Amino acid sequence: MSARDVAQPEGFTLTENASLRERNTLRVDAHAAVFAEIHDDGAIPDLLDHPALRGQPTMLLGEGSNVLFTGDFDGVILGMKTRGVEELDGDAAATRIRVAAGEHWDDFVRWTLAQGHAGLENLILIPGSVGAAPMQNIGAYGVEAGEFIESVEAFDLRERRPVAFANAQCQFGYRDSVFKRNPDRWLITAITLRLPREHAPRIEYAGVRDELQRLGIEHPAPIHVADAVVNLRTRKLPDPKVIGNAGSFFKNPLIPAAQAETLLADNPHLPCWPTADGNAKLSAAWLIEACGFKGAREGDAGISNRHALVLVNHGHASGAQLWAFAQRVREGVRERFGVTLEPEPRVIGGF
Ligand code: FAD
Ligand code: EPU
Numbered sequence: 001m002s003a004r005d006v007a008q009p010e011g012f013t014l015t016e017n018a019s020l021r022e023r024n025t026l027r028v029d030a031h032a033a034v035f036a037e038i039h040d041d042g043a044i045p046d047l048l049d050h051p052a053l054r055g056q057p058t059m060l061l062g063e064g065s066n067v068l069f070t071g072d073f074d075g076v077i078l079g080m081k082t083r084g085v086e087e088l089d090g091d092a093a094a095t096r097i098r099v100a101a102g103e104h105w106d107d108f109v110r111w112t113l114a115q116g117h118a119g120l121e122n123l124i125l126i127p128g129s130v131g132a133a134p135m136q137n138i139g140a141y142g143v144e145a146g147e148f149i150e151s152v153e154a155f156d157l158r159e160r161r162p163v164a165f166a167n168a169q170c171q172f173g174y175r176d177s178v179f180k181r182n183p184d185r186w187l188i189t190a191i192t193l194r195l196p197r198e199h200a201p202r203i204e205y206a207g208v209r210d211e212l213q214r215l216g217i218e219h220p221a222p223i224h225v226a227d228a229v230v231n232l233r234t235r236k237l238p239d240p241k242v243i244g245n246a247g248s249f250f251k252n253p254l255i256p257a258a259q260a261e262t263l264l265a266d267n268p269h270l271p272c273w274p275t276a277d278g279n280a281k282l283s284a285a286w287l288i289e290a291c292g293f294k295g296a297r298e299g300d301a302g303i304s305n306r307h308a309l310v311l312v313n314h315g316h317a318s319g320a321q322l323w324a325f326a327q328r329v330r331e332g333v334r335e336r337f338g339v340t341l342e343p344e345p346r347v348i349g350g351f
Helices: 041-049 105-114 206-212 222-236 257-266 284-290 319-337
Strands: 012-019 031-038 056-063 067-069 073-080 084-089 094-100 149-156 161-166 187-197 244-250 272-274 279-283 302-305 310-313 346-348
Touching: 012 041, 012 279, 031 041, 067 319, 105 222, 149 272, 206 222, 257 272, 257 279, 279 284, 284 319, 302 319, 310 319
Parallel strands: 031 073, 056 073, 067 346
Antiparallel strands: 012 031, 084 094, 094 187, 149 161, 149 187, 244 310, 272 279, 302 310
């Protein structure tokens, strides 16, 4: 059966038997029974009352850059397509900006930089939507989005009402938040950020300082840090437009300091960072590469030969094949190092 658009009421569109292939960056060829695109926050209550949603399971999707569909989704997928960026009243310390969930994160970061606002430069070139950014508290090059998020607006799908979360209520952690722990409960509709007027560049993450030096920059402005991060990311990570992937497929594991010490005694080159709570964070990429998986493949499912943390679809791997390969990698690391890797993307139907 081919995709079919059904009646198009104001504020949202519905497509039956919708292909997800262009809606997930791992390029898995799955389908959703119904796909609902929301163009206006005000239409959410009407959408929830629509007969197509009655009794159906629902899930939320942004740009699909952090999901693995292991099969079809036999229910309704809701996607925020709302647009809009607005400068709110700020104060002496910070500019405040409200941005709609359907905006593309990287476009938004570039817009802030063009307006002369500092803060988000290390988070340039992360794929996906603004609405998904609080979900796993996106982070890169020593900075996390949660540091700048003042509040998150959402529609509570259980209680059927709009709600707002102050920063502390979001419970941001490493690739973690209250939203990630309760998927599909709150449909995030907008976020408000506080971007400090005085901002020191954050260039301590490995490689950033060297890249700035390579660019001949001594006193980096935010735009220079952004350029350095773009160069590093482009060199290290495969482009989903060229080869299907969802960025890091596993989180860097957090383990007790004593276990890390034992591992380091046998593997002195294993990158290991102390965490604020006295534990240790290990490089999952290093563990995977040490097990020989970098560049390995089985059919069209594999691990990138550019970065060991990136699961790739070489062409026509199904979600189930990608998931099976990821589990092989996880088993290999567990057997050799006694460390259990947790997937970073949401695995739909398989976990
Ligand atoms: P999706 O993949 O569509 O969804 C991800 C999760 O968010 C799902 O659970 C979904 O249900 C939920 N969700 C989506 N929209 C909403 C909403 N409006 N309300 C509530 N829940 C919602 N991530 C990093 O943190 N740092 C990186 O450096 C990084 N680099 C990447 C590089 C590449 C090449 C790729 C492909 C991915 C990378 N990622 C990175 C992962 C990804 O970009 C982020 O997780 C991004 O925030 C996902 O956005 P999305 O719109 O594609 O979300
Ligand atoms: N490494 C290897 N082999 C590889 C790649 C890396 O051994 O193939 C080792 C190297 O020692 C390197 C270390 O891993 O120094 C760290 O590598 P990198 O700087 O690329 O960072 P990462 O820990 O692999 C994390 C995030 C990325 C984020 C970068 C930069 C997670 C799970 N991943 O990767 O986020 O862009 O840091 O901050 O925390 C994502 O979440 O999808 C993502 C891409």
